[in-house]
Amino acid sequence: MVGNSSRLDDGLARIFGITADQAGVNLDAIRAKAAGNLAAYGKLISALFDSQSIPIPPPVHLQWWEEGSRIHVVADHPDRERIEILLNGDGELVEEFKELELLHEIVRNAELAGAATTEGQHFNIGVTSSGLVAFYTET
Secondary structure (H helix, E strand, O other), rough: OOOOOOOOOOHHHHOOOOOOOOOOOEEEHHHHHHHHHHHHHHHHHHHHHOOOOOOOOOEEEEEOOOOOOEEEEEOOOOHHHHHHHHHHHHHHHHHHHHHHHHHHHHHHHHHOOOOOOOOOOEEEEEOOOOEEEEEEEEO
């Protein structure tokens, strides 16, 4: 739960390794970590795409595909299959994608607590010529 001071509950404090004598986990700190991780992931993706001569634009829409437990390129892109092979063949990129999803889910669920449901929504990353953007889509 998010209080007036932008603090999260004790369960999240345990996940982030905050001791009992500390005030809790600051939601703004998680937002900052999510933004920093997204920027770092963008640098990795950009370097990979540059080294493989994958053009942006057109943008690339990435989503975790539960059925295949892998990163999936949503919609058409001329290098769709190659992008999927490159991303899923790199354990670090897969792990970072899942960590980004987790961080954004924590922030989103905390911000929407009691106000709306996030069921049926999926975390996405858009790779654009201006950088990465995280967003949600309906199933």
